Amino acid sequence: MYCQRCGRELKENHPCPLCGIVKPTSDETKKCKKCQLPIPVNANYCVHCGADQAILNDNFQTQPAENNSEKNMGKPLDQMTQAEFQKLTAEIDQKIKNGEISSNLIVINTRLNETPIPTLSGSVRLIIKDIFKVNKAMGRANFFLGYIGVSLITLFFLLLIQKIFNQPMMALMQEAYLIKHPMLAVILLLLLLWYVITTLTATIRRYHDAGISGWWIILRFIPMFGEFFSLLLAFLPQSPKRKYDFKGKIDSDKNK
Ligand SMILES: [Zn+2]
Ligand SMILES: [Zn+2]
Structure with missing residues (x-):
């Protein structure tokens, strides 16, 4: 099946x-130019043999049979890097823009995450890349793996600082100690900013993915349990009615 x-x-x-x-978009069918089996009238490729329907009839006789399906298969998705995957999706989008392949098909995007296979390192890279972005969506697996990754990185630096200053964190954070060590105060502030900004914008993107307003982020500012509440809400599954996808705001005119 193709x-x-x-x-x-x-x-x-x-x-x-x-x-x-x-x-x-309709029940109308046409015959595949290669295998002659019935396929949807606006299909770009044959669902049975994978033949490109934009290629003229005569070309098929001169082309080696296996060429057509092979060129479209490429690498299996789970062996693809994030960059290769993005390149492939961008190529398809570009082909549709150029009118090379029909966009006259109903497409329901079922991808739950931006990376093909959500991993810890891939999700961390994604959360860092989008550190200042809120106008897009973030999948649930990417979000939680990214959140764990960012927390681990922050913890690593905290432990490193404790080791360097040879004092427990509680002692380091005393006002008197920080005044004596302004460099430490700056480093701790940067670490706090990095943690808060990455996780705050990621949570907003996760809310967008779940189809709820990003303003729910105010939950995060509840004293003590704010982060816990904001994470609970982030467990909501992806909504088919979401206004943002992994590229940005969904253009509702496109579907008209
Ligand atoms: Zn496809
Ligand atoms: Zn066919």
């Missing part, structure tokens, strides 16, 4: 990992 939008080979009855669920 994705009718991007031509990628799929497991039987699985949505395309790049496009999501792709459905034809």
